[in-house]
Amino acid sequence: MTITSAARAAIDLPADAVYIGGEWIVPDDEPRLDVINPATEERIGSVTDCSAETAAKATAAARRAFDDWSRTSAGQRAAHLDALADAFEQHGDQLAALAAREIGMPLREARAVQVDLPTRVLRSTADLARAYRWDGRDASGSSIVREPSGVVLAITPWNFPVHQIVAKLAPALAAGCTVVVKPAELTPLNALFVAALCGEAGIPAGVVNIVTGRGATTGEALVQSGDYDVVSFTGSLTIGRHIGAVAGGRIVRATLELGGKSPAVLLDDADLDTAVRTTVKNCFVNAGQKCNAPTRLIVPEELRAVAVNIAAAAADAYVLGDPLDEATTMGPLASHAQRDKVLGYLDGARRDGRVVTGGLADEHERGYFVRPAIVTDLPETAPVVREEIFGPVLVVLGHRGEDDAVRIANDTEYGLSAEVWSGDPARAAALARRVRAGQVRVNGVRTPSLPVSPFGGYKMSGLGREMGAFALEEYLEVKAILGDPELT
Structure with a gap:
């Protein structure tokens, strides 16, 4: 992948690479996709249209990292989210400029919704993780335990790419899940910038993985693989129906945000x-x-x-x-x-x-x-x-x-x-x-x-919610332990 000098001033991203298992990997003999500045129609970069094999490496890395990450404390996971928020603040000017060039969003808007809002989501989710009641007892005396669901496949749109990545990434990581992100092919550079920030923040290898490519190729390979425990998708109603049908056939949880009027x-x-x-x-x-x-x-x-x-x-x-x-x-x-x-x-x-x-x-x-x-x-x-x-x-x-x-x-x-x-x-x-x-x-x-109010839709606008405790619960399993003795 090539990228603008504005981004290189803060983050050095290798050419045509994806982020898998904590490393930058350049897939061999796979097609490249141009990234176009919509204001000038000029090429500003390129990314790999990843194959099913490369996509499988990302889900495998997430699966390997899950056991260790899921066993970390909520406080440790929250500290990583705060560190990622610090990285967003440190590199915010460069990220906003990149977003403006890649999406065509005016710089002031880009700073507000692609840097400031994601930073607030990261910090509020970290605070939620520290305060959340992970274990409790119901009226029968049974223990009710909330545990991470597993590997999350996050497929994000082109219109607010950084915010949409963080809206999925923050609660998934807080829950103890690992994540594979497939950003939209129109705006992938922001996602790779976020990957670099995850590395800078010290998030362990394999916990966050980002692969690029078209929805019809890389995205479809990931969805059809079934090698995930939750899929979270934001995009069109047509694609959402398809992803929901595939997930339903595999009895995999799907959260879908599909637009509105x-x-x-x-x-x-x-x-x-x-x-x-x-x-x-x-x-x-x-x-x-x-x-x-x-x-x-x-x-x-x-x-x-x-x-x-x-x-x-x-x-x-x-x-x-x-x-x-x-x-x-x-x-x-x-x-x-x-x-x-x-x-x-x-x-x-x-x-x-x-x-x-x-x-x-x-x-x-x-x-x-x-x-x-x-x-x-x-x-x-x-x-x-x-x-x-x-x-x-x-x-x-x-x-x-x-x-x-x-x-x-x-x-x-x-x-x-x-x-x-x-x-x-x-x-x-x-x-x-x-x-x-x-x-x-x-x-x-x-x-x-404080961005914790639930966001999501009725009817064809989708299933599930983002933001705050409702978002966190999309990535948790609930276990009842009957006859569980009191822990001392």
Whole structure:
């Protein structure tokens, strides 16, 4: 693998290598995949498209390391997580710059969600491991023991690669599991940077292994191998169905986070200007490439025209450009294919309704740029209303009262996230309880500074939860020991 000088300033990564058993290994005679900067369309590196044999070496290394790692104390594992957090802080500037170039995310966003948030997740998970009740007794007097499940296969997406790796890695390591990570082929350099940080933090050999490659090759080989005890996947509904089916056939636990079509519901007593502008901002983080983006703005019908104008003005204020330029507020989409997909949805929106603003950013001769779009006057059955687009597209819909707003919000196959706005806190709280989603944000509240609130979805948004104690329990087995004497 080749990598930018910004990353080399902090971490020396060998070319075309993967991280297995605590060592950098360069697979022989295996294809290479180019890594492209989506803002410039230039090659910034390459990685190996690992074979089934190389993938098997990673799972074997994780299996060998499991016995020793699972027997370490919770305090020892927590200390390793804190050391990894220290490494994130030490190399945060380089990691953020690499993320900005590889994903196209503006540097300020990259620092917040690819460095600061993962660091907080590592530290909060370390604290949880120290405080967690690993052993206890139930009402019958039996001992209830929580033990690590084994080897975890973590398959992570391209949109928030570092955060998604850490969201799986931190609780798995805290639980006493070992891990094989297969990052998305669009953004693998961040994952290898994390591997180097794991080595710097002193995490024992084989506890964390990272192999690169395409989902159809390396990912499929790992999933089909069955040589794991838990699979945790974040990505598309189609691939999630497949992984869930394979895991189910092997009676292996699967946690699946599969996306969303999240609503932002505004009631008639909400501060319209604040709510609309905040929804636009939340929707367009990472150019809208965010599974919990509030992509459906549901406002009182009599206020829809005003809301559309506010949203359009907010969208038009974005500055598209080089993610490393501090003046840039929106970068490109992650790939040519993703840009074409978003533009196709906008073509459909023009046929079905009205695109108020946004579309192809033809002022940029290079890069996969799309100007943020506001669309309205659409039937509720339109694809742009119902399907996850994963781009900077906000749909504005009108509701005719609170019950109608809840109906529209829940009229989706997804249920990952939602937002509600009301000038009456009690009314907002009651509305939040009627929305079928795994996480509901009230009046603009974002991820807390202590990132322990569970994240995951209802319906087709997946199975299982990330963050906090709920995440830890995804990687634990529960054992009842009947007649167990009191230990002294």
